[in-house]
Amino acid sequence: MSVRTVTEQELEEQKLYTQKIRSALHIYDKKPLAYVHSYGCQQNVTDGEKIKGMLAEMGFDFTDDTSSADFILFNTCAVRENAVDRVFGNVGALKHLKKKNPRLIISVCGCMVQQPETAKKLKQSFPFVDIIFGTHLLHTFPELLCRCIFGGGRVFDISDSDGVIAEGLPVKRDSTFKASVPIMYGCNNFCTYCVVPYVRGRERSREPDEVINEVKSLIDSGYKDILLLGQNVNSYGKGTDVDFPELLFRLDNLEGDFRLEFMTSHPKDCTERLIDVIAESKHICHHIHLPVQCGSDRILKLMNRHYDTERYMYLVDYARKKIPDLNLTTDIIVGFPGEQREDFEQTLELMKRVCFDSAFTFIFSPREGTKAAEMEDPISADEKGKWFRELLEVQGECGSQSYQKYVGKTLNVLCEGRGRTSDEYYNGKSRQNIIVDFNGDENDIGRFVNVKITKALAWALVGEKTD
Numbered sequence: 001m002s003v004r005t006v007t008e009q010e011l012e013e014q015k016l017y018t019q020k021i022r023s024a025l026h027i028y029d030k031k032p033l034a035y036v037h038s039y040g041c042q043q044n045v046t047d048g049e050k051i052k053g054m055l056a057e058m059g060f061d062f063t064d065d066t067s068s069a070d071f072i073l074f075n076t077c078a079v080r081e082n083a084v085d086r087v088f089g090n091v092g093a094l095k096h097l098k099k100k101n102p103r104l105i106i107s108v109c110g111c112m113v114q115q116p117e118t119a120k121k122l123k124q125s126f127p128f129v130d131i132i133f134g135t136h137l138l139h140t141f142p143e144l145l146c147r148c149i150f151g152g153g154r155v156f157d158i159s160d161s162d163g164v165i166a167e168g169l170p171v172k173r174d175s176t177f178k179a180s181v182p183i184m185y186g187c188n189n190f191c192t193y194c195v196v197p198y199v200r201g202r203e204r205s206r207e208p209d210e211v212i213n214e215v216k217s218l219i220d221s222g223y224k225d226i227l228l229l230g231q232n233v234n235s236y237g238k239g240t241d242v243d244f245p246e247l248l249f250r251l252d253n254l255e256g257d258f259r260l261e262f263m264t265s266h267p268k269d270c271t272e273r274l275i276d277v278i279a280e281s282k283h284i285c286h287h288i289h290l291p292v293q294c295g296s297d298r299i300l301k302l303m304n305r306h307y308d309t310e311r312y313m314y315l316v317d318y319a320r321k322k323i324p325d326l327n328l329t330t331d332i333i334v335g336f337p338g339e340q341r342e343d344f345e346q347t348l349e350l351m352k353r354v355c356f357d358s359a360f361t362f363i364f365s366p367r368e369g370t371k372a373a374e375m376e377d378p379i380s381a382d383e384k385g386k387w388f389r390e391l392l393e394v395q396g397e398c399g400s401q402s403y404q405k406y407v408g409k410t411l412n413v414l415c416e417g418r419g420r421t422s423d424e425y426y427n428g429k430s431r432q433n434i435i436v437d438f439n440g441d442e443n444d445i446g447r448f449v450n451v452k453i454t455k456a457l458a459w460a461l462v463g464e465k466t467d
C-alpha cells in the first residue's frame, strides 16, 4: 500500500484557516482559553499536543479547568469499554457549561469517533457537542473549527480512509525535557480482540530522515528523554529502506546527552538484532515492553498473535542474557473468549517463569467490529474477575522481589518533578525506566543525577543523591 503524505499545499490551506480564526478571536477581551484532554495511550497524548499546537497558533491560551474554557476538546480512546464509558460520562457533564456559556465550543475526536455505533450515539445523545472528527483528520482541525465558527452549525467529519502522514504540524509539548515522537501510525496486525487497526487505519511509517531530524532538533533544544512511538514499533520501516533496529542504531549515534525509549514491541517482530542494538547502545533505555497477552498457545492462536510461548521465552532469555539489568514489562488479557481454566493456569505458569518487573493486566472487553467480539464466551464475569485477582497476586509477588537487586547500586536518574513517596522527595526515571524517588531539589528537574538506591518498593526505588 502506498502511503499518502499530506502535501505542503494542503498544510498551507490549513494555515489560512488558522489565520481566519486568529483574526476572529479579537471578539474576546482576553485570549480565549482551551481545555484539551487526551484519554488512553501515548499516541493519543501526542495527537493532543498537535491539536494544542494548532490552537496556540490560532491565539488560544490553555486551562486545566473546563468551567473557565471557551473551547473544550476530548481526544478519546476506544480500546476498552470502561474508557468509552468514562468519556460518555465526562462529555455528559459538559451540558450545564454550554447552558451557562452558549459561545462555548465542545469537540470530541479520536478513536471512539471512528467506531460507527459510538459516533452515532455521540451525535444523537449529545446535541451540545459541536465538532466530532476522527483520527485521520487531525491535520484538518483548523478547517473543522472554522466551519463550526463561521458556518454556525455542528460539524461531523469521520472519514474512514486508511489515514495519511502529516509532517510539520505545530506541536505544543507538555514537557520541556520529555518528548514523544511517533515513528509510525496505524496497525496491520488485527489481533482479534483489538480495535486499533479499525480506528487508526493501516500501518504507515514516517521517512527515517524525518524521524532523525525531529529527534536531533529535540536534543538540540535540550530534550533529554525521547519516546519513539508506534502501535508496533518493531515492524517500523515498511516502504522505507530502514528497519527499526537500524533506525534505533542511527538515533543512538546522535550527539548529545539524552535517552531513547520506545513503545510498543510485538513479540513476532522482536529480533535478536533489536536486542543487540539495545545492549550495545549508549542512550537506549534498558526497558522492553513486550506484551505476551496470554500463556496458552491455543489462545495466542485465537488472538492471531503469530508467536508461541516457546518463541516468547526464547526472546526473554536472550534479552536478559544480553541486557542483565533489563526491565521487562508486559500486557496480559484475562478471559479471552473460549479461554478455559487450563489456559489461564498456563498464563500463571508463564508469569511465574518470567517474573516480569511489572505487568498491565486487563479483563477482556468485547469491541465493536472485532473478531473476538463475535466468539463464544461462556465464562462468567465473576469467574474472570476471580482469575484476574489471582493474576494480580502472582504478579505482586514477582514485582516485590524484582527491584531488590538495585539496593546498594547507583543509578543515573532523569529528574521529572516532585516525589511520589513523600513531598520532601523528588522523582525521576532510571535508564531501566524505573521510578526513583530521592532527596533532590528544584534545580534537578530536567537533569540527570546519580542516586544510590537504599530501598526497593514493588513499583519504585528510593535513594540518596550522590552528586
Ligand code: SAM
Residues within 6 Å of the ligand: 041, 079, 080, 193, 194, 195, 196, 230, 231, 232, 264, 265, 266, 291, 293, 331, 332, 333, 362, 363, 364, 365, 366, 367
Ligand atoms: N499495540 C500494542 C500491542 O500490541 O501491544 C498495544 C495496544 S493496546 C492500546 C494496549 C493493550 O491493551 C494491549 O496490549 C492489550 O493487552 C490491551 N487490550 C487491547 N484490546 C483489548 C480488549 N479488547 N480487551 C482487553 N484488553 C485489551
Ligand code: SF4
Residues within 6 Å of the ligand: 187, 188, 189, 190, 191, 194, 195, 196, 197, 231, 232, 266
Ligand atoms: Fe492492537 Fe495487536 Fe495492533 Fe497492538 S499489535 S495495536 S494489540 S492489533
